[in-house]
Amino acid sequence: MEKRMTVSSQNFKNEDIQKLEEISEVNVYSCYQCGNCSASCPAFEFMDMPPHQVIRAVQLGFIDEILEANTPWICAACISCTVKCPRGVDIAKLMEGVRQVILRKGIDHLNINEIDKKLREQLPQIALIANFRKTIL
Amino acid sequence: MKKIGVFVCHCGINISSTVDIEAVKEALKNYPGVTHIEDYKYMCSDPGQNLLKERIKEKGLDGVVVAACSPTLHENTFRTAVMLVGMNLYNCEIANIREQCSWVHKDKKVATKKAKLIIKSVVEKALLNEELEPVKVPVTRRAMVVGAGIAGIQAALNIANSGYEVVLVDKNPSIGGRMAQLSETFPTLDCSQCILTPKMVEVSQNKNIKLMTYSEVVDVSGFVGNFKVKIKKKVKYVDWDKCNGCGICIEKCPVTVSSEFNQGVGKRKVIYTPFPQAVPNKPVLDAENCTYFIKGKCQICKKLCPPDAVDYTQVDEFVEEEVGAIVVATGYDTYDISNMEEFGAGKIPDVIDGLTFERLLSSSGPTNGEVRRPSDGKIPKEVVFISCVGSRDPEHHFSYCSKICCMYSAKHAMLYKHRVPDGQPFIFYMDVRTGGKGYEEFYQRAQEEDKVIYLRGKVSKLYREDGKIVVCGIDTLSGKYVELNADMVVLATAIRPSAGVNEFARLLKIHYDENGFLTEAHPKLRPVESLSAGIYLAGCAQAPKDIPDTIAQASGAAAMVANLFASDHLLHEPLIAGVNEDLCSGCGFCVTVCPYDARKLNKEEGIVEVNEVLCEGCGSCSASCPSGAAQQKNFTDTQLVNMVKAILKD
Numbered sequence: 001m002e003k004r005m006t007v008s009s010q011n012f013k014n015e016d017i018q019k020l021e022e023i024s025e026v027n028v029y030s031c032y033q034c035g036n037c038s039a040s041c042p043a044f045e046f047m048d049m050p051p052h053q054v055i056r057a058v059q060l061g062f063i064d065e066i067l068e069a070n071t072p073w074i075c076a077a078c079i080s081c082t083v084k085c086p087r088g089v090d091i092a093k094l095m096e097g098v099r100q101v102i103l104r105k106g107i108d109h110l111n112i113n114e115i116d117k118k119l120r121e122q123l124p125q126i127a128l129i130a131n132f133r134k135t136i137l
Numbered sequence: 138m139k140k141i142g143v144f145v146c147h148c149g150i151n152i153s154s155t156v157d158i159e160a161v162k163e164a165l166k167n168y169p170g171v172t173h174i175e176d177y178k179y180m181c182s183d184p185g186q187n188l189l190k191e192r193i194k195e196k197g198l199d200g201v202v203v204a205a206c207s208p209t210l211h212e213n214t215f216r217t218a219v220m221l222v223g224m225n226l227y228n229c230e231i232a233n234i235r236e237q238c239s240w241v242h243k244d245k246k247v248a249t250k251k252a253k254l255i256i257k258s259v260v261e262k263a264l265l266n267e268e269l270e271p272v273k274v275p276v277t278r279r280a281m282v283v284g285a286g287i288a289g290i291q292a293a294l295n296i297a298n299s300g301y302e303v304v305l306v307d308k309n310p311s312i313g314g315r316m317a318q319l320s321e322t323f324p325t326l327d328c329s330q331c332i333l334t335p336k337m338v339e340v341s342q343n344k345n346i347k348l349m350t351y352s353e354v355v356d357v358s359g360f361v362g363n364f365k366v367k368i369k370k371k372v373k374y375v376d377w378d379k380c381n382g383c384g385i386c387i388e389k390c391p392v393t394v395s396s397e398f399n400q401g402v403g404k405r406k407v408i409y410t411p412f413p414q415a416v417p418n419k420p421v422l423d424a425e426n427c428t429y430f431i432k433g434k435c436q437i438c439k440k441l442c443p444p445d446a447v448d449y450t451q452v453d454e455f456v457e458e459e460v461g462a463i464v465v466a467t468g469y470d471t472y473d474i475s476n477m478e479e480f481g482a483g484k485i486p487d488v489i490d491g492l493t494f495e496r497l498l499s500s501s502g503p504t505n506g507e508v509r510r511p512s513d514g515k516i517p518k519e520v521v522f523i524s525c526v527g528s529r530d531p532e533h534h535f536s537y538c539s540k541i542c543c544m545y546s547a548k549h550a551m552l553y554k555h556r557v558p559d560g561q562p563f564i565f566y567m568d569v570r571t572g573g574k575g576y577e578e579f580y581q582r583a584q585e586e587d588k589v590i591y592l593r594g595k596v597s598k599l600y601r602e603d604g605k606i607v608v609c610g611i612d613t614l615s616g617k618y619v620e621l622n623a624d625m626v627v628l629a630t631a632i633r634p635s636a637g638v639n640e641f642a643r644l645l646k647i648h649y650d651e652n653g654f655l656t657e658a659h660p661k662l663r664p665v666e667s668l669s670a671g672i673y674l675a676g677c678a679q680a681p682k683d684i685p686d687t688i689a690q691a692s693g694a695a696a697m698v699a700n701l702f703a704s705d706h707l708l709h710e711p712l713i714a715g716v717n718e719d720l721c722s723g724c725g726f727c728v729t730v731c732p733y734d735a736r737k738l739n740k741e742e743g744i745v746e747v748n749e750v751l752c753e754g755c756g757s758c759s760a761s762c763p764s765g766a767a768q769q770k771n772f773t774d775t776q777l778v779n780m781v782k783a784i785l786k787d
C-alpha cells in the first residue's frame with residue numbers, strides 16, 4: 001500500500017470510483033469513519049483491508065488499493081455492517097459493487113482449460129462456478 | 138455569654154462516612170457558649186431548616202453554627218431560615234466540614250478531630266459576631282453597554298425595552314460588529330446582514346438608546362449603581378448633526394485605501410462609512426490618509442457637501458455619563474496569520490483567514506459574493522480549509538478550543554461548493570465539534586450532499602509552487618501522508634479577545650484569564666457577571682462563542698441589569714472594614730493596598746475614611762494596618778485570635 005498520496009479532485013473523477021458509486025448507489029461521503037462496520041464484521045481478521053478503510057479509500061479516490069485487497073472476496077455479505085451503520089451506508093452493497101467492478105475488469109480471470117484435469121474433477125462445483133463469474137470480460 | 142446552637146449535618150453519607158458525628162457532638166456539648174447541639178441527615182432540607190427555626194425559638198438561641206457544606210452553597214439558605222424567626226442573619230455561621238474536611242480525608246479519626254476543631258473555631262467567631270444591617274446604596278437606573286456587535290445590540294435592546302435608558306458605545310463608525318462582516322450563518326445559512334440589520338435599525342429607532350459610535354471609554358470610576366464613565370468621542374471631521382447621509386463626499390473622494398471592514402481585500406474611500414447599511418449611516422474622515430491633512434490640498438468633500446457638514450477643525454471630544462450598570466461586550470479579533478510561520482506567516486496572498494473568506498463570500502463584499510482568490514482574481518478550484526490554527530496548541534499558541542471554527546469551516550466549504558459547483562473543498566481537522574441545535578446535521582449535510590472531504594490531521598506546512606499552494610498533512614484515518622495542490626487556503630485562526638480589552642478590563646477593575654478573556658464570577662452558576670458588582674459580560678469578550686450563545690448571554694446580562702434596576706436602592710454586604718478613628722494614625726498603608734479604591738486619606742484630620750459601598754470586605758487593609766484601626770466587621774482581630782486559639786488548644 002502506498003504510504004504517500006496526493007489527494008486531488010481528479011481522484012474522485014476516476015472512472016472506477018464513479019462506476020462503483022453508480023452500481024452500489026451508496027453515498028460514501030455519508031461515512032464518518034466510526035469503524036462500527038469493521039468492528040461488527042465476522043470476517044474482519046481474514047481481510048487485509050477492513051471495511052471502514054475500503055470506504056475511506058473510496059472517499060479519497062484510491063481505487064487501486066481496493067481492487068488489490070482481498071476484502072471484497074472475504075466478505076460473506078452477511079450484512080451485519082449494513083445493519084449496524086449509524087449513517088445508513090449500505091456497506092454490503094458497496095462490497096458487491098466492488099466485486100462487480102473487479103469482475104468487469106477481468107482481474108484474476110480464470111480459464112478453465114488452464115486447470116489440471118485431475119484437480120478440476122476434485123474441486124467443488126460451487127468454487128468453480130464462483131470463479132467463472134470472474135471470467136466475464 | 139451568647140447562647141450558641143450547633144447543628145451538625147450528615148449530608149447523607151458525604152460527611153457522616155468520614156466524620157464520627159456522635160464524637161463531634163460529645164466534644165462540643167460542653168464547649169463554652171454552646172447551649173444546644175443536634176445532628177440531622179440533611180440540614181438543608183425543609184425539615185432540617187424547620188429544626189433550626191424551632192430550636193432557636195425553643196432554646197432562645199442568640200446564634201447558630203451549622204456544620205455542613207461550603208458557605209458558598211447553603212449559607213444563604215440557613216441565614217434566610219434564621220431571619221424568618223427574627224435572628225439577625227449575621228448570627229448564623231457555617232462551619233465547612235465537607236469540602237474542607239470529610240471530602241479531603243479518608244482517615245475517620247483524623248477527619249473527626251479536624252471537624253471538631255473547625256466547629257469550635259466557628260463557635261468562637263459566632264460568639265463575638267455583631268448584628269449587622271445591609272448598607273443601602275442608591276441606584277442610577279441607566280446602563281452602559283460597551284461594544285455594539287450582536288452581543289451589545291441585544292443587551293442594549295433588552296435593557297431599553299425593559300424601560301431603562303442605555304448608552305451604547307462602540308469604537309467603530311457603525312454598530313454591527315463582527316456579525317455585520319459575516320456572509321451567511323450556520324446552521325440555517327441565513328444571510329447574516331439580513332438578520333442583523335433589523336436589530337441595528339431597532340437600535341437607531343429606540344428612544345431609550347443613546348448611541349455613541351466612534352467613541353471609546355477612557356475612564357471609569359464609582360461603583361455598582363453609581364458609575365461615572367468618561368468617553369472619548371473620536372474626531373470624525375464631519376458634523377453628524379448637520380450631515381444628512383447623502384454620500385456625495387464618499388462618492389467624490391479621490392483617495393482609496395484598504396478597507397478594514399473587508400479585512401484588507403477590498404477598498405474604501407478616505408471619507409467613508411464601513412458598509413452600506415451602517416448605523417448611523419454617516420461618514421467619518423480618516424485623517425491619516427487624507428490628502429488635505431497630508432498636503433493641505435483637496436477639500437473636495439468639504440466643497441461638495443450640501444449641508445456643509447465637513448469640518449476639518451474638529452477635535453476629540455470628551456463626555457461623561459452616569460450609569461448604574463455596565464455590560465462589557467467588546468467581542469473578538471482573529472489570531473493574526475503572521476504568527477503562523479508554517480502557513481506562510483501571512484506572506485502568501487491566497488492563504489487567508491476565515492473572516493477574510495467571509496468577506497469573499499458576502500454579497501456585499503469586494504467580489505460581490507463570487508469566490509475569487511486575492512492574488513489574481515481567479516476562481517479557485519480546490520480549496521483547503523484548515524481548522525485549529527493556533528487553537529488547541531498549548532505548546533506554541535493557545536490551549537483553548539475556539540468553539541466556532543468547526544461549524545464555520547463546514548459552512549465555508551459548503552458555501553464555496555454552492556458558489557463553485559465544480560470546485561472541491563477539503564477540510565483538515567483534528568476533531569469536529571458540533572454541539573448545538575441542528576449543528577451535527579449541518580456537518581453531515583456538508584459531507585453527504587456537498588461532498589466536502591474531511592482529512593483528519595494537522596497540516597505540517599504549506600508553500601507556494603507554480604501558482605498553487607502545496608499543502609502537506611496527514612490523514613490519520615487512512616494512515617497516509619497527504620499532499621494537496623490547492624488554489625486557495627483558508628485558515629480557521631484562533632478567536633482572540635479584541636485588542637485593548639485587557640487595558641479596558643483594568644480600567645473597570647474586572648479580571649481576565651491567561652488567554653485575555655474576561656473572567657465570569659462563576660464558571661457555571663454566574664456566567665454573565667464579572668467579579669465586580671454591577672459589571673456584566675456578554676459575547677466573545679468572555680469566551681469564544683457562536684451567535685445563539687452570544688444572544689443568550691447578552692439577554693442574560695440584560696436581565697441581570699434589569700434585576701439590579703428593579704429597586705431604587707441596592708443592598709450591599711455590611712461585612713466591610715471600618716476605621717477606628719482613635720487608633721488610626723493616618724499612615725495610609727491601607728489606602729495603597731485597597732484594590733477597590735474604597736479608602737481615602739483625609740489629610741486635615743489625619744485619618745482614613747471609608748466608602749462603605751466600594752468596600753468588598755477583602756481584608757487587605759486589616760492585614761496591613763499597623764495599629765489595628767482597620768477592623769473588618771465580624772472578622773476582628775479578637776475573633777481571629779480566638780478562632781486560632783480554639784484550634785491550637787487541643
